[in-house]
Amino acid sequence: MSEPLDFEGWSCPLPLRDHPTVVMGHGGGGRLSSDLIRHLFAPAFGSVPTTDSAVLDPAAFGLTGGRLALTTDSYVVRPRFFPGGNVGDLAVNGTVNDLATSGAIPLALSAAFVLEEGMPLDELAAVAATMRAAADVAEVSIVTGDTKVVDAGHGDGFYVTTAGIGVVPAGVDLGPHKVTDGCSIIVSGDIGRHGIAVMSVREGLTFGADIESDTAAVTPLAQALLAAGIDVRMYRDPTRGGLAATVTEIASAANIGVQLDDRAIPVSDPVRAACGFLGLDPLYVANEGRLVAFVATSDVDQALEIWRSLDLGAGATVVGHTVPEHPGVVTARTPIGGTRVVDLPLTEPLPRIC
Amino acid sequence: MKYLDEFNDPELAAALLDDIRKTATKPWALMEVCGGQTHTIVRNGIDQLLPEQVEMIHGPGCPVCVTPLEMIDRALAIAAMPDVIFCTFGDMVRVPGSNVDLLRIKAGGGDVRIVYSPLDAVKAAIDNPDKQVVFFGIGFETTAPANAMTVLQADRLGVPNFSLLVSHVRVPPAIEAIMSSPLSRVQGFLAAGHVCTVMGMGEYVPLVEKYSVPIVVTGFEPLDVLEGIRRVVAQLERGVAQLDNAYPRAVSFEGNAVAQKVLADVFEVTDRMWRGIGMIPQSGWRLQDKWAKFDAEKRFDVSAITATESPDCHSGEVLQGLLKPNQCPAFGTLCSPAHPLGAPMVSSEGACAAYYQFRRLDAPSPVGA
Amino acid sequence: MCLGVPGKVEEIWEADGTTMARVDFGGVRKDVCLAYVPDLQVGDYTIVHVGFALTKVDEASAEETLSLLRDIGALEAELGVTFQK
Numbered sequence: 041m042s043e044p045l046d047f048e049g050w051s052c053p054l055p056l057r058d059h060p061t062v063v064m065g066h067g068g069g070g071r072l073s074s075d076l077i078r079h080l081f082a083p084a085f086g087s088v089p090t091t092d093s094a095v096l097d098p099a100a101f102g103l104t105g106g107r108l109a110l111t112t113d114s115y116v117v118r119p120r121f122f123p124g125g126n127v128g129d130l131a132v133n134g135t136v137n138d139l140a141t142s143g144a145i146p147l148a149l150s151a152a153f154v155l156e157e158g159m160p161l162d163e164l165a166a167v168a169a170t171m172r173a174a175a176d177v178a179e180v181s182i183v184t185g186d187t188k189v190v191d192a193g194h195g196d197g198f199y200v201t202t203a204g205i206g207v208v209p210a211g212v213d214l215g216p217h218k219v220t221d222g223c224s225i226i227v228s229g230d231i232g233r234h235g236i237a238v239m240s241v242r243e244g245l246t247f248g249a250d251i252e253s254d255t256a257a258v259t260p261l262a263q264a265l266l267a268a269g270i271d272v273r274m275y276r277d278p279t280r281g282g283l284a285a286t287v288t289e290i291a292s293a294a295n296i297g298v299q300l301d302d303r304a305i306p307v308s309d310p311v312r313a314a315c316g317f318l319g320l321d322p323l324y325v326a327n328e329g330r331l332v333a334f335v336a337t338s339d340v341d342q343a344l345e346i347w348r349s350l351d352l353g354a355g356a357t358v359v360g361h362t363v364p365e366h367p368g369v370v371t372a373r374t375p376i377g378g379t380r381v382v383d384l385p386l387t388e389p390l391p392r393i394c
Numbered sequence: 395m396k397y398l399d400e401f402n403d404p405e406l407a408a409a410l411l412d413d414i415r416k417t418a419t420k421p422w423a424l425m426e427v428c429g430g431q432t433h434t435i436v437r438n439g440i441d442q443l444l445p446e447q448v449e450m451i452h453g454p455g456c457p458v459c460v461t462p463l464e465m466i467d468r469a470l471a472i473a474a475m476p477d478v479i480f481c482t483f484g485d486m487v488r489v490p491g492s493n494v495d496l497l498r499i500k501a502g503g504g505d506v507r508i509v510y511s512p513l514d515a516v517k518a519a520i521d522n523p524d525k526q527v528v529f530f531g532i533g534f535e536t537t538a539p540a541n542a543m544t545v546l547q548a549d550r551l552g553v554p555n556f557s558l559l560v561s562h563v564r565v566p567p568a569i570e571a572i573m574s575s576p577l578s579r580v581q582g583f584l585a586a587g588h589v590c591t592v593m594g595m596g597e598y599v600p601l602v603e604k605y606s607v608p609i610v611v612t613g614f615e616p617l618d619v620l621e622g623i624r625r626v627v628a629q630l631e632r633g634v635a636q637l638d639n640a641y642p643r644a645v646s647f648e649g650n651a652v653a654q655k656v657l658a659d660v661f662e663v664t665d666r667m668w669r670g671i672g673m674i675p676q677s678g679w680r681l682q683d684k685w686a687k688f689d690a691e692k693r694f695d696v697s698a699i700t701a702t703e704s705p706d707c708h709s710g711e712v713l714q715g716l717l718k719p720n721q722c723p724a725f726g727t728l729c730s731p732a733h734p735l736g737a738p739m740v741s742s743e744g745a746c747a748a749y750y751q752f753r754r755l756d757a758p759s760p761v762g763a
Numbered sequence: 764m765c766l767g768v769p770g771k772v773e774e775i776w777e778a779d780g781t782t783m784a785r786v787d788f789g790g791v792r793k794d795v796c797l798a799y800v801p802d803l804q805v806g807d808y809t810i811v812h813v814g815f816a817l818t819k820v821d822e823a824s825a826e827e828t829l830s831l832l833r834d835i836g837a838l839e840a841e842l843g844v845t846f847q848k
Contacts, residue, residue: 240791247510247791247792247793248785248791248792248793249790249791249792250790251790251791308790309395309789309790310789310790310791312395312789313395313788313789313790313791314788314790314791316395316398316768316788316789317766317768317770317788317791317793317811318510319484319766321437374437374438374439375402375404375438375616376402376404376407376408376411376438376439376440376443376616377404377407377408377439377443378438378439378440378442378443379439379442380436380437380438380439380751381751383750383751387488387497390484390485390487390508391483391484391508391510392483392484392485392766393483393484393485393533393537393765393766393812393813394429394430394433394456394458394485394765394766395769395788395789396769396771396789396808397769397808397820397825398768398769398789400825400829401829403832405836406832406833406835406836408839409832409835409836409838409839409840410832410835412839412842413835413838413839428765429765430765430766431765483813510793510813510814511796511813511814511815512813512814513796513814514814534765536765536767536812536817537812537813539799539815539817540796540812540813540814540815543796543798543815547779547781550779550780551779586765587765587767588765588767588810588812588817589765591767591810591817591818592817614765614766614767617832621828621831621832624835640828641828642821642824642827642828643820643821643822643824643825643828644767644810644817644818644820644821645818646818646821650799650800650817650818652798652799652800652801653799653817656798656799
C-alpha cells in the first residue's frame with residue numbers, strides 16, 4: 041500500500057485528519073468533492089481534471105484512419121487487495137486488455153467511482169496510485185472521472201467503472217468471423233494465477249501460496265504479432281471463466297470445432313496444487329494478464345517465437361487447434377488418452393468436497 | 395506432487411487398460427460408489443477407454459445428490475432468516491430445493507458463506523456473537539469426523555450461537571439397498587477410498603458374503619480407479635467375490651479409530667431419506683440427544699417443512715444405476731445445469747452433470763448396453 | 764465426498780486445545796487439524812479432507828502399489844500390446 045495521506049492543505053471543515061474516511065460530502069460536487077479530486081485523484085492520476093468529460097485528438101497520438109474501439113467494465117472484486125495487486129490494477133488492465141484484444145491501440149480511460157461512506161481514504165488513495173502506475177505501464181492516461189458517495193451499508197466499500205477508448209488501425213480486422221478450420225490456439229503463459237490469488241485471501245478459504253495475480257496489460261503481445269504480419273484471426277483475454285470460457289465462446293461464435301490437449305495446458309505447480317485441494321479445474325480459473333490468440337497454423341511457430349521473446353509471453357505455448365468436426369463444441373484430449381467435452385462454465389468455480 | 399503425479403502416469407494407465415481389455419471376456423457392470431471417482435472417470439474419459447464389455451454405472455456416492463429435498467428446503471429456510479450466517483461447502487450452493495437454491499438466497503440478502511472447512515464456521519460464530527451461525531453438515535463418513543469436531547469445539551470453547559444442520563449418509567446401507575433391488579444390474583463395486591480411510595473395511599465383509607459381490611476399496615487418481623476396475627473384473631472373470639484393498643496407502647482394515655470414537659460420541663444412526671431413492675433404513679447419522687443444543691433442526695423451527703420432488707426428475711433411477719443420465723427424457727431439455735430438476739445435474743459429481751459436461755457428443759446408449 | 768489430497772506436514776502446534784499443522788500441498792500451504800491423526804510428525808505425508816488430516820500416507824504401501832502397477836506395465840510392454848491412444 042502507499043504512504044499515508046497527507047491532509048495538509050485539505051479544506052474540509054470536518055476533522056478529516058481524525059476520521060480519514062469517505063463522507064457523503066465527497067460526492068456532493070462542493071468543496072469536499074473538489075478536495076477529493078485535487079488532493080487524492082489528481083495527484084494519483086497526474087492531471088487535474090475539473091470536469092467529468094475529456095476531448096481527445098487521435099492525431100495527437102500519431103493515429104490517423106482506422107476505427108474507434110470503445111469498451112467499459114465495472115470492477116467489484118472482493119477482496120480489494122490480493123497477492124500481486126488490487127482492484128485498481130484490474131480496473132486499468134482489464135479495460136486496456138479489452139481494447140487490445142480487438143487489435144486497438146488503447147488511448148485513454150475514464151474512471152467513475154461509487155464509494156461507500158466510511159471507506160478509508162488511505163485505501164482509496166492506494167487504489168488510485170495503483171491505477172496510475174498501471175496506466176503508465178500500459179501507456180494510457182486516465183483523463184476523466186466521476187465520484188459518487190452512497191450511504192454506509194449501501195455499497196461494498198468501493199466500485200469503479202472504467203471506460204476505455206482506442207483506435208484499431210486500418211487493415212486490422214479480428215473476430216470470430218475470421219476463425220476457421222486450420223487455426224492453432226496459443227496462450228501467452230500459464231493459467232489460473234489470478235483466480236487462485238484472489239481465492240487465497242478470501243474469507244473462509246484463506247491459504248498460503250506462492251501465487252500472485254498475473255494482472256498485466258497485454259497490449260505489447262497483441263501488437264507484436266500484428267506488427268510482424270502474423271495471420272492472427274482473433275484475440276481474447278481469458279478472464280472470468282478462464283481459458284474454458286474463452287475457447288467455448290469463440291467456438292460457438294465461429295461455429296467451429298476445437299480440440300484442446302490437456303497435456304499442453306500450462307499450469308504452474310502451485311496453481312495446480314491449489315486447484316487440487318480446492319477441487320477446481322484450472323481451465324475455468326480467471327486470468328488477468330494472459331492473451332489467447334487464434335492464429336493460422338502456418339504461422340504458429342513464428343508467433344510463439346515472437347511471444348516468447350517478450351517478458352509477458354515467456355511461457356507461451358500451443359494448447360489446441362480448430363477442427364471441422366463437432367462445430368461449436370470444444371473437446372480436450374485427456375492425459376491418459378481419453379476425450380472430454382469442455383463446456384461453458386455456469387458460475388465462477390466453487391471449491392468442492394466431493 | 396508426491397503421491398499424486400505417480401498415480402497419473404499415462405503409460406501405466408495404458409498398460410492397465412490393456413490388461414483390463416485382455417482380462418474381460420464377458421460383459422460386466424461395475425459401480426463406483428463415490429462421486430469423486432465418477433469425476434475422475436469422466437474427467438479422464440476412462441469409460442470410453444474401457445473395453446465395451448466393462449460398463450461403469452455411476453453410483454449414489456454424491457452426498458449433494460442424495461441430500462433429501464426437505465433437508466435442502468430446511469437449509470434454505472434457515473439461510474433466509476435474519477441475523478443468521480449460513481455456512482456451507484461450495485458443492486451445496488446451487489443444489490435446487492423445491493423452489494430456490496442457496497445462491498438465490500444469498501442474492502436476496504441472506505448471509506450465505508462458502509467455507510473450506512467446518513471449523514471456519516465455528517470461527518465465524520466466535521467472530522459474530524450477535525448472529526446465529528449454522529453449518530450445513532452434509533457428507534458421507536469421510537466428512538462426518540470434521541463435522542463432528544465443530545460440535546466438540548463449540549462446546550469446549552463455549553460458542554452458544556453455533557449450530558449444525560446434520561444430513562449425513564452412510565455407504566454400506568446404500569450398497570445394501572442397491573444390491574437388494576431385484577432390478578439391480580451391478581455385479582461389482584469400487585468402494586469409496588476415503589470413506590474407508592475413516593471407517594475401515596469391516597462393514598463391507600457381510601455385504602460381500604450376502605450378495606457374493608466383489609468389493610474393491612479404490613482411490614481417486616486415474617491409476618487408482620483403473621486398478622480398482624482391473625481387480626473387480628479379474629475377480630468376476632475368476633468367479634470369486636472378495637473384499638480387496640487397492641488403496642493401501644490410505645486405507646487400513648481397521649480405519650481411523652480416533653475418528654470412529656468421536657463419531658460414536660457425537661452421532662447416532664438414523665433412518666434417512668435419500669433424494670430420488672427413498673427411505674433407506676439406518677443409512678444416516680444424526681446428532682445424539684446430548685448434543686441437542688447444537689442441533690440446528692431443533693434450534694430453528696423448520697421441522698414442518700416437507701417437500702415434493704419434480705415428477706420429471708428421474709434422479710432416483712439414475713442414482714441406482716437403472717438409467718443413464720442421457721436416457722432420461724428430461725436430460726438436456728427440461729433439465730440442464732442451467733435449470734436443474736434434481737441435484738445430480740447440479741453437483742459437479744452428479745452423474746447427470748458429469749454426463750452433460752462431457753457427453754454432448756454422444757447419442758444415448760440403449761438401456762442395458 | 765472424498766476430495767482428499769496428500770500433503771506434507773511442515774509444522775505442528777497446539778491451538779485452543781487442538782493439534783494443528785501447516786501442511787504443504789506442493790507450493791500451497793494450509794492449516795490443518797490433526798485431531799484425528801495425533802501421531803503425525805513433521806515430514807510425514809497425510810491425506811487432508813476439508814481441513815482435517817484423515818490418515819498418514821503409508822509410504823511403503825504407496826511404493827508397493829506403484830511397484831505392482833509398474834509390473835503390469837512391464838508385462839504389457841513385453842507382450843507388445845500397446846493400447847491405441
